[in-house]
Amino acid sequence: MASHGDFVNFVAEQLGEAGSIRSRKMFGEYGLYCDDVFFAVICGDQLFVKVTPEGEAAFPDLPKAPPYEGARESFLVEDVENRDLLTHLTHITCQALGKKMQKKGKR
Numbered sequence: 303m304a305s306h307g308d309f310v311n312f313v314a315e316q317l318g319e320a321g322s323i324r325s326r327k328m329f330g331e332y333g334l335y336c337d338d339v340f341f342a343v344i345c346g347d348q349l350f351v352k353v354t355p356e357g358e359a360a361f362p363d364l365p366k367a368p369p370y371e372g373a374r375e376s377f378l379v380e381d382v383e384n385r386d387l388l389t390h391l392t393h394i395t396c397q398a399l400g401k402k403m404q405k406k407g408k409r
Contacts (some may be wrong), residue, residue: 304330309347316385320392328342332391346371350376351391353356354398361391 310325310332317323321337325344334342334349342351350369351357355374357364366375381387 305344305347310344316388320389336396339399341395343369347380356394356398360394365398
């Protein structure tokens with residue numbers, strides 16, 4: 303089931319305090335970027351954020367599920383109206399992913 307643009311726009315607005323948010327259509331679904339770091343997908347009108355050790359430490363009770371068959375588990379953020387949670391999780395995730403990208407670039 304493809305996601306609706308209205309839902310994607312709502313989530314992007316909710317994430318406005320996290321940084322520069324943009325979405326990109328991918329195979330009928332959407333990828334989300336914060337300050338050019340790919341950190342989440344929206345599939346079936348549900349938000350899935352990449353799991354990092356830092357994110358797991360900060361949000362141990364967030365449920366996890368794969369966004370689509372064959373995918374790695376991601377955080378399934380069911381309460382997309384909670385701006386504080388979304389902003390904090392996005393900051394933590396993007397910082398961790400940014401560090402990981404920097405390490406790969408140093409090789």
